[in-house]
Amino acid sequence: MESRFRVLFLITLVVMVSGCAATKNLFGIGNDEAPPPTSEPPGQVIDPEVERREIKEPAIDREDFEIGAYAGLMSIEDFGSSTTYGVRFAYHVTEGFFVEATFGQAEAGLTSFESLSGGARLFDDRTLTYYNLNLGYNVLPGEVFIGEGRAYNFNFYLIAGLGSTNFADDDRFTVNFGAGYRFLLTDSVALHVDFRDHLFDNDILGREKTVHNLEGTVGVTVFF
Amino acid sequence: MSELSTTTIPSTSRSNSSSWYVCLIALALLAFTPGHAEAADDVLRKVAVADPYLEMHTGPGRGYPIFHVVDRGESVDIVMQRTDWYLVRADNGTEGWVDQAQMELTLKPDGSEVDFARATLEDFTNAKWEGGILAGDFGGANVISLYGGYSLNPHVSIEVWGSQILGNFSNGWMGSVNVVHETWPDWRFSPFFTLGAGVIHTSPKSTIIQGDDRTDQVGHVGAGLRVYATRRFLLRAEYKSYVVFTSRDENEEVEEWKVGFAFFF
Numbered sequence: 001m002e003s004r005f006r007v008l009f010l011i012t013l014v015v016m017v018s019g020c021a022a023t024k025n026l027f028g029i030g031n032d033e034a035p036p037p038t039s040e041p042p043g044q045v046i047d048p049e050v051e052r053r054e055i056k057e058p059a060i061d062r063e064d065f066e067i068g069a070y071a072g073l074m075s076i077e078d079f080g081s082s083t084t085y086g087v088r089f090a091y092h093v094t095e096g097f098f099v100e101a102t103f104g105q106a107e108a109g110l111t112s113f114e115s116l117s118g119g120a121r122l123f124d125d126r127t128l129t130y131y132n133l134n135l136g137y138n139v140l141p142g143e144v145f146i147g148e149g150r151a152y153n154f155n156f157y158l159i160a161g162l163g164s165t166n167f168a169d170d171d172r173f174t175v176n177f178g179a180g181y182r183f184l185l186t187d188s189v190a191l192h193v194d195f196r197d198h199l200f201d202n203d204i205l206g207r208e209k210t211v212h213n214l215e216g217t218v219g220v221t222v223f224f
Numbered sequence: 225m226s227e228l229s230t231t232t233i234p235s236t237s238r239s240n241s242s243s244w245y246v247c248l249i250a251l252a253l254l255a256f257t258p259g260h261a262e263a264a265d266d267v268l269r270k271v272a273v274a275d276p277y278l279e280m281h282t283g284p285g286r287g288y289p290i291f292h293v294v295d296r297g298e299s300v301d302i303v304m305q306r307t308d309w310y311l312v313r314a315d316n317g318t319e320g321w322v323d324q325a326q327m328e329l330t331l332k333p334d335g336s337e338v339d340f341a342r343a344t345l346e347d348f349t350n351a352k353w354e355g356g357i358l359a360g361d362f363g364g365a366n367v368i369s370l371y372g373g374y375s376l377n378p379h380v381s382i383e384v385w386g387s388q389i390l391g392n393f394s395n396g397w398m399g400s401v402n403v404v405h406e407t408w409p410d411w412r413f414s415p416f417f418t419l420g421a422g423v424i425h426t427s428p429k430s431t432i433i434q435g436d437d438r439t440d441q442v443g444h445v446g447a448g449l450r451v452y453a454t455r456r457f458l459l460r461a462e463y464k465s466y467v468v469f470t471s472r473d474e475n476e477e478v479e480e481w482k483v484g485f486a487f488f489f
Contacts, residue, residue, distance in 0.1 A: 060269055060304065061305065062306070135485075151282065153283040162359050170395065
C-alpha cells in the first residue's frame with residue numbers, strides 16, 4: 001500500500017511539474033493567465049513608470065548691444081571750441097560691421113565778429129545738438145599689452161553716417177565720418193577714443209558754405 | 225537682448241541699473257583688471273566637445289589668436305554670445321571665444337546635437353518684426369527715416385514711419401502708416417508695393433523766409449525692393465509718390481527716393 005501511494009504521488013508530482021514547466025496549457029489552466037502575444041513586444045518585462053523630466057536649457061546670453069556715454073572737445077567752425085558730450089548706442093551685426101546711433105551736444109562760443117564788435121549777437125540759443133545714424137566697420141581688431149602679464153582686446157574702426165544738427169535755430173542735414181578705438185577692459189566693458197568730422201551747410205555768416213566741425217571724445221560703453 | 229532669461233540676471237542688471245557704477249569701477253580698477261576676464265556665476269548651458277578639439281580665441285573675431293584648446297570628450301559652459309562667437313568656460317576655468325562653426329560640432333550632455341540657430345533666408349520671409357534706417361531725397365530735400373514693421377503674414381505687413389526732412393529752404397518731419405504687400409516674399413530680391421497716409425509738418429528756415437509752420441495730411445503710393453544680405457540684415461530701396469493735401473487751392477506732389485538697411489526679428 002505504501003509503495004502504491006508513493007508511486008501515485010510521484011506520478012502526480014511529475015505530471016504537475018512537467019505540466020507547469022513545459023506544457024503549461026495541457027489542461028487548459030493557463031489560458032486566462034497568458035497575455036495576448038501581440039499586446040507587448042517580447043522582452044518588455046517591466047514597464048518603467050518613470051516620468052521624463054523636461055530639462056529646460058538656459059538661453060544663451062547674447063551681448064550684441066553696446067550702450068555708453070562720451071565727452072570731449074568739439075570745434076564748431078567760426079564759433080570756437082567747446083566741450084561736447086553725448087550718448088552712444090550700437091548693435092553689432094557681425095564681428096566686423098556694427099550700426100550706431102549717437103546723440104550729442106556742445107555749446108557754441110562767439111565768432112570773432114561777435115567778440116570784436118562787443119555787443120551784437122548773431123543768435124541767442126548757442127546750444128548745438130545733433131543725432132547721427134552710422135555704419136561702422138572694425139578694420140583692425142587686435143590685442144594690446146600692458147606690462148608683461150596682461151593683454152586686452154581692442155578694435156580700430158572706421159565709421160560714417162547721416163544725421164541732423166540743430167544749430168542757430170535750424171536743423172541741418174549732417175554727414176559725419178571718422179575713426180575710433182574700442183579698448184575692451186573686460187569682455188563686456190569698453191573704453192572708446194573717437195574722432196569725427198561733422199559736415200553741414202551753414203549760412204549763419206551770410207554766405208552758404210559747408211562747415212567742418214571736428215570732434216574728439218573719450219567714452220565708456222557696456223555690452224548687453 | 226531678446227533671449228534674456230533668468231539665468232542671465234547678473235549681466236542684465238549690470239547693464240541696466242548699475243551700468244555707470246560698473247563703468248566707474250572699471251575705470252578705477254584698470255590696473256587691477258586681468259585681461260579676458262569675465263565673472264558670471266550663473267547657470268550655464270553645457271556642451272561636450274565632439275570634434276578632436278575646440279579652439280579658444282582671445283577675442284570674438286577672426287584675428288584673435290588661439291590660446292587654449294579643449295580636447296574631445298571634455299565639456300565647456302557657454303557664458304555668452306556676441307555676433308557669431310561664443311564665450312565658453314572650460315572645466316579648468318579658462319575662458320575663451322569659439323566661433324559658431326566649431327560650436328556646431330559640440331553635443332549636449334544627453335548626446336544630441338546643439339541647435340545654434342542662425343537667421344536664414346527663410347527667416348527673412350517669415351520674420352514678424354522689422355526695423356530700419358533709410359535716407360535719400362524728398363522733393364529736393366534730404367530725408368532721414370526710421371521705420372518699424374509687423375508682418376500679418378509673409379505677404380502683408382504694416383509699417384510705421386518717422387522721417388526728418390532737411391531742405392535748403394525749409395525743414396520738417398513726417399509720420400505715416402503704411403500697408404506693404406510683397407508679391408514674392410520668399411525671393412532673396414523681394415519687390416514690394418506700398419500704400420499709406422500720414423501727416424507732414426514743415427517750417428521754413430529761420431534765415432531765409434519769413435513764413436508760417438504748416439501741418440498737412442499726406443497720402444502716398446510706392447514700390448521698392450527688399451534684399452536679404454546676411455544674418456538678420458537686409459537692404460532696402462524704395463520710391464514713394466506723395467500727395468500733400470494742402471489748405472491752398474492745389475495739392476502738392478512730391479517724389480521720394482530712399483535707400484538704407486534694416487533688421488528682422
